[in-house]
Amino acid sequence: MTALADLAADLASANFTVDALAALWGADAASALDRGHRVPALRSIASTTPLSTLARVFVLGMPAPAADVDAALPTLGLSGAVRLGLVSAEGIPLVDLRPYSFVDERGIVNWWIVSDLGELALGTAIPENHVLGVGGASITLSGLMITQPVARALDLGTGCGIQALHAARHAEQVIATDISARALELAAMTAELNGITTIEFRRGNLFEPVAGERFGHIVSNPPFVITPRGLDNMPAYDYRDGGMVGDGIVEFVVKNVEAMLIPGGVAQLLGNWEYGAGDGLARVEQWVRFTGLDAWVIERERQTVEQYAETWIRDGGTLPGPEFDRLYAAWLDDFETRGVTGVGFGYITLRRPVTGGPTLRRFERLDTPLGDSLGTHIAELLAAHDWLQSVDDAAFARATLTVAPDVTEQRHYWPGDEHPTVMDLRQGSGFSRTAPLGTALAAVVGACDGTLTVGAICGAVAQLLEVDETELTAEVIPPLRELVLTGFL
Known part of the structure; x- marks a missing residue:
């Protein structure tokens, strides 16, 4: 067995699952943890067991005695965990490792996801090369994912690899790309840890690693966050900042994804688009207009520039104070200079017609609660359109x-x-x-x-x-x- 197979055996033996953690510290402590507070969860761990040690180290991001970590990983051992870069020899966590569970039409799935330690564990703002774990946006995209079988799928900007893992459920082969070597390292570790062997990881910017190739399904949670450019000491996080001005990275993907799709192939991505002199959804419509793609775009939320800046400055771990104010002013200056008054967020579904030109162009706003099985629902809507x-x-x-x-x-x-x-x-x-x-x-x-x-x-x-x-x-x-x-x- 490999070291990661040993780790998987130990995690399974400790019952390191979403349900077990929920039972370990209870609903109230879990809610506090979701809000970024770990004290209630820590107080709920009454005894030292393999599960409680793993939870303390890898979910709460707190050190544990080296002997306890060794006992919690009887097959891999502390020394093996150190070699994998999971913990230090003193039992200090070096990565976030937590269970992830969902249900799809094929059944119940339990995985373990490796990512970088977050702000709570670090006690400081996160570094710019931070590899984000499973968050709200990634859960949203995986829920939207159409799961009809395809030969090849592409996860553009894979991050921790969560979308690639989901795509591997319905694709014979998945190519997962990212500009971050650290992201690819952790994503590959996650795939191997969960016994998934059909994902190939490639480093490079946007479509460069797959130039000339075609896919039946493309998914992307791209680094779409709109960040001021050309300023000194402006953090640029790999996981969210695409390096283009404004909403340029979403525009680039929309305008260029057609060449990467086989006839009938579908691309699904999340994105931001700017409001200014014109309507934000109309802006997306302009991006799509000169492609040959069917498009169904749904705007889920619209924020003022103030709300947007506050959200993403805080997302990077910067607390209110002088540095927060400096970044806030830079964000507002950038929006004012470019005439941006608001930012929309939503879902983009694009499809290359099997024959002929596009027949579906729909752009709408929906702020209703989302139901289950959205991927299946979207596939049914596309089929309904074709029948109509x-x-x-x-x-x-x-x-x-x-x-x-x-x-x-x-x-x-x-x-x-x-x-x-x-x-x-x-x-x-x-x-x-x-x-x-x-x-x-x-x-x-x-x-x-x-x-x-x-x-x-x-x-x-x-x-x-x-x-x-x-x-x-x-x-x-x-x-x-x-x-x-x-x-x-």
Whole structure:
């Protein structure tokens, strides 16, 4: 066995899992840890066991007696952990190593993820070559990931490797790139630790390491943070700063990813885009316009320049004070100079058509709570779009539709009124959309149980409402198409 296989055996033997840690220190301490406070979790560790020692060292980032670390890793041993660069000979942690768990259509998965020690463990601002572990953005992207099987996938800017690991669940081969040698080192360690052998790691900037190659799926959580350029003593973190002005790195990926996709291939990435004289989403639309790609872009959040600067200065571990103020002023100066008034954040899905030109260009804002299985949901929406493109209104009227199982109808009445004043359809999963209903549309949707065709339902509803069937059908087919496209039907 290799040293990493020995480590995996020891972690498994200690039951070093998400559930075990949750039971070890309880929900309240776990919540405090999520907020960046480890004292409650530390106080919850009542005894020295292999699990508690591993939790103390690798999750809380605190030293433990060398003998305890040796006992917690009986196969690898303290000496083996030192050789791997996990701890010092005195039991001081050198990396963050923690369990990660999720459920997908293939089952329950438990992994261990290696990254650099964070601000809490270091007690200082993080260094510029810091390799970030699994955070909110990486969880978001992995949840959005379409999991249809492909021969080759690309993780552009792999960081700790979490997206590459997810992609390896549905791709025969994954290429993971990064400009950071440290990131590639830790990502390769993570892959080997979890027994994943189908990932190849390559160092280089953006698409340079895969020039001339093609992929069925590309995922990227790129270093999209907008950072002032050309200033002295301005931290530039490998994991978030792409080295371009403003939102240039997201623009570059959008404009250049087409050449890296096979026909039918899909690219999914997170990104920021700037607001100024024009609309931020319209800015993304301009990036896409001169490509041959289908595009579905969703903006999830928009921040003022003040909120944006505060978020990312604090993200680097800089506490309020003179240095924070210096960086804050630099950020605001940069935005003011370039006429930026706000920053949007969201998800970009791009697809190279199998044949012909693009048929899907959708740019929207959604701030509703996210449901589960978003990757599956996005794949279904793309398939729905393709079907809608293949049928005209006459063929659509001959189709049978069913209401999706997560969809409910909500009605609001004025007190004492017999008829509702507002009717909505609501999704319980996916993007948790809400769609307004008129009387005719509500009646048609209510009858969509897969038994009658759309045309037959429209005829029956027209007769019930005593209106012209042709006019009613023409009225409801466009919103019915939208309900199919967005997953209500």
